[in-house]
Amino acid sequence: MIACLGRIVHDTDADSIPDDDVSTLSESLDLQGTIESGGITGVAGKDFGGLYSVKPLALIKPSGTEDIARVVKAASQTSHLTVAARGNGHSINGQAMADGGFVIDMRSTEENHFKPLTIDGSHYIDVSGGALWEDVLKRCVSMFRLAPRSWTDYLSLTVGGTLSNAGVSGQAFRFGPQTSNVTELEVVTGKGEITVCSKTQNSELFFGALGGLGQLGIITRARVKLQPAPDMVRWIRVVYTEFEEFTRDAEFLVTQEEGESFDYVEGFVFSNSDDPINGWPSVPLDPDHEFNPAYIPQTASSVLYCLEVALHYRNSDRPSTVDTAVSRLLERLGFIQRLKFQLNVSYVEFLLRVKQVEEHAKANGNWDSPHPWLNIFISKSGIVDFDRTVFRKMLKDGVGGPMLIYPLLRSKWDSRTSVVLPEGEIFYIVALLRFVPKGPTVEKLVAQNHEIIKWCNKEGLDFKLYLPHYQSKEDWKRHFGNQWTRFVERKTSFDPMAILAPGQQIFKRTHIIKP
Numbered sequence: 230m231i232a233c234l235g236r237i238v239h240d241t242d243a244d245s246i247p248d249d250d251v252s253t254l255s256e257s258l259d260l261q262g263t264i265e266s267g268g269i270t271g272v273a274g275k276d277f278g279g280l281y282s283v284k285p286l287a288l289i290k291p292s293g294t295e296d297i298a299r300v301v302k303a304a305s306q307t308s309h310l311t312v313a314a315r316g317n318g319h320s321i322n323g324q325a326m327a328d329g330g331f332v333i334d335m336r337s338t339e340e341n342h343f344k345p346l347t348i349d350g351s352h353y354i355d356v357s358g359g360a361l362w363e364d365v366l367k368r369c370v371s372m373f374r375l376a377p378r379s380w381t382d383y384l385s386l387t388v389g390g391t392l393s394n395a396g397v398s399g400q401a402f403r404f405g406p407q408t409s410n411v412t413e414l415e416v417v418t419g420k421g422e423i424t425v426c427s428k429t430q431n432s433e434l435f436f437g438a439l440g441g442l443g444q445l446g447i448i449t450r451a452r453v454k455l456q457p458a459p460d461m462v463r464w465i466r467v468v469y470t471e472f473e474e475f476t477r478d479a480e481f482l483v484t485q486e487e488g489e490s491f492d493y494v495e496g497f498v499f500s501n502s503d504d505p506i507n508g509w510p511s512v513p514l515d516p517d518h519e520f521n522p523a524y525i526p527q528t529a530s531s532v533l534y535c536l537e538v539a540l541h542y543r544n545s546d547r548p549s550t551v552d553t554a555v556s557r558l559l560e561r562l563g564f565i566q567r568l569k570f571q572l573n574v575s576y577v578e579f580l581l582r583v584k585q586v587e588e589h590a591k592a593n594g595n596w597d598s599p600h601p602w603l604n605i606f607i608s609k610s611g612i613v614d615f616d617r618t619v620f621r622k623m624l625k626d627g628v629g630g631p632m633l634i635y636p637l638l639r640s641k642w643d644s645r646t647s648v649v650l651p652e653g654e655i656f657y658i659v660a661l662l663r664f665v666p667k668g669p670t671v672e673k674l675v676a677q678n679h680e681i682i683k684w685c686n687k688e689g690l691d692f693k694l695y696l697p698h699y700q701s702k703e704d705w706k707r708h709f710g711n712q713w714t715r716f717v718e719r720k721t722s723f724d725p726m727a728i729l730a731p732g733q734q735i736f737k738r739t740h741i742i743k744p
């Protein structure tokens with residue numbers, strides 16, 4: 230088998246592996262699933278970011294965990310082949326790519342697990358690492374009236390893909406990120422071993438794989454915590470002119486006990502203009518809502534702030550009960566009273582809200598254009614300065630898409646995982662979701678992202694990139710900070726030859742890892 234792999238890899242260009250070589254490769258790997266030449270399919274060499282493209286050797290559609298283990302083992306017996314798990318390819322900077330290596334299409338395993346469990350009275354679902362969160366949602370709600378507790382804003386992402394990063398949305402202040410909401414994983418390590426791990430069993434692999442950027446293993450199954458699914462959601466947006474008031478209210482809401490706050494808390498910055506994408510029209514939740522700029526105080530600056538919250542309720546709740554609960558929570562907040570928008574939607578509709586944005590963007594061609602996104606976790610200590618310089622000056626006209634900002638609580642994140650965070654209990658996620666690369670070129674937008682990071686460094690802000698992208702080991706070391714040694718030790722234990730997730734550009738394929 231290895232002789233065959235070696236011949237194909239050395240003698241042919243990944244762009245043009247002849248069909249008979251693909252079938253030889255397929256036979257030698259002895260897979261239940263299928264294998265396609267990487268150059269021909271194209272999809273394995275691209276991602277949502279649209280900034281990078283590479284030519285993998287082959288795209289593998291495994292039928293299950295055994296196939297994945299076989300591919301990793303085969304790669305480990307060569308001197309240079311790498312393996313990238315590809316979730317739904319929604320990375321920005323080529324993180325799920327393998328130049329000249331194997332790309333494993335995890336989506337082909339999406340149906341492999343779907344098993345509800347009750348352990349000590351709590352509900353869980355075992356799902357495939359290749360399942361989309363939107364399918365997990367629909368199936369859990371329709372079959373069991375249960376649902377995971379912590380989400381991402383957009384759900385056409387895979388379970389393994391978000392667990393390899395963190396998985397953050399407006400529920401994370403209460404339940405932590407998605408990495409805090411799984412209790413067991415099945416992982417194929419870089420040695421090709423299939424290992425079940427949890428907090429108590431193979432715990433180094435369990436914690437290491439969570440937020441591990443795909444470096445320690447390929448997550449083939451996850452056990453996700455569930456809660457009773459509400460029927461409905463009151464979805465609300467309120468507007469602020471002052472950043473200090475916006476952050477004070479957002480922080481107040483995320484630090485209250487359950488029952489004393491909303492079930493979802495997010496926020497975004499928008500430009501104080503009539504721009505249809507970046508300005509006032511981006512705030513109303515419904516075409517029937519009107520954003521009347523006459524209500525904006527004259528003192529307002531170049532940007533405004535929107536707090537987005539939601540309250541769960543049941544069909545059996547009386548409308549007046551929901552109204553009272555919402556009023557009781559809103560009356561403690563200092564937003565512009567006449568700039569309040571609300572809508573009742575089903576719980577599933579609420580969680581699938583970004584799907585509509587996707588459909589719209591697909592229709593106007595923006596979905597497939599490049600997305601030079603930037604996601605940062607910034608400590609509360611630096612967020613006022615960040616607003617003053619970055620939002621109010623550098624980005625005052627917007628980024629052609631949402632500029633999210635909302636607080637999270639460090640105590641809801643498990644420090645034993647591989648995720649790295651700024652110091653302090655309260656930190657903010659800032660997400661610049663650039664959509665319309667008309668006007669400034671993509672290079673200019675990427676350069677602006679670098680400028681923002683450079684400014685954060687210059688000002689000494691305590692921050693970490695989320696969905697990080699670095700190209701030098703020094704930068705990665707700085708990113709991991711005092712967690713670098715632990716991360717390298719875990720890499721050495723579980724993927725000693727650095728076969729996995731080469732697109733992250735952290736470790737070079739080798740036989741021995743050098744710290």
Ligand code: FAD
Pocket residue numbers: 277313314315316317318319320321324325326335358359380381382383385386387388389390391393394395396397398442443444446447448449696730732733
């Ligand atoms: P991929 O991009 O395919 O893979 C990401 C990384 O994980 C790669 O290194 C890959 O090799 C590795 N990987 C993939 N599958 C596995 C696996 N099974 N086991 C081990 N490693 C694996 N993130 C949030 O936290 N919150 C959000 O609200 C949010 N919204 C988003 C909205 C959109 C429109 C997009 C495009 C992205 C959003 N993201 C969000 C980012 C998202 O979490 C990342 O893109 C993430 O990488 C998941 O995408 P994916 O499943 O397509 O994984």
